[in-house]
Amino acid sequence: MAYTISNECIGCMACAKICPTNAVTGEKKQIHAIDPAACIECGACGRVCPSRAVLDHFGLAFERIPKKEWDCPQFDLKTCMSCTICLDTCPVSAISQALLLKGNPHLFPVLADEALCIGCGFCAGDCPADAVTMVPRNRESRTEETEKA
Ligand code: SF4
Ligand code: SF4
Numbered sequence: 267m268a269y270t271i272s273n274e275c276i277g278c279m280a281c282a283k284i285c286p287t288n289a290v291t292g293e294k295k296q297i298h299a300i301d302p303a304a305c306i307e308c309g310a311c312g313r314v315c316p317s318r319a320v321l322d323h324f325g326l327a328f329e330r331i332p333k334k335e336w337d338c339p340q341f342d343l344k345t346c347m348s349c350t351i352c353l354d355t356c357p358v359s360a361i362s363q364a365l366l367l368k369g370n371p372h373l374f375p376v377l378a379d380e381a382l383c384i385g386c387g388f389c390a391g392d393c394p395a396d397a398v399t400m401v402p403r404n405r406e407s408r409t410e411e412t413e414k415a
Contacts, residue, residue: 269305269312270325273319275298276295280314287306313384313385315328338403341376345397346395347397350363361375
C-alpha cells in the first residue's frame, strides 16, 4: 500500500522534488497527493516533509530527518557475490560497479554518488548475501576490505 499525504501538507514541494518516481503531484502552497501506482514506498518524501504530512501504510506520520543524518549503504566485499541486485534495485542509480580487488575478476559495488542516495535501504533489503549494511553518512570508507586488495 502506498504512502499518503494528509491535510497537514503546506505545499512546499519538498516531497515532489525528492520523489524518485515522480509519484507526488500538486501545486505550490496546495495539498499534494501521491499516486499509489507510482509510489515505491522509499520514504524519501516523509524524511523531507517539514510538517509531518506524509503517512505510511499504517497511517503513521514520518518525522523529518536532515539529509546529512540519512543512512547510506556499506558493502562487505567478503560476502558480496557481485550479483548486481543492489545496482538494479536502487531507484536513483546511486550504486555502480568498480573493479576494486586486485587479482579478482569480479566487479564489486560502490556507492558512486552519496548525494544521490535517498537512504531507502532497498539495496540492503534485497541483497541475497546480506553484504549491505545501512550506516551513517560521511564514513571514510564505505566499502570494507578494499584496502586489503
Ligand atoms: S514513498 Fe518514495 S516513491 Fe512513494 S511517494 Fe514518497 S518519495 Fe515517492
Ligand atoms: S539506500 Fe541503497 S537503494 Fe536506496 S538510494 Fe541509497 S544506494 Fe540506492
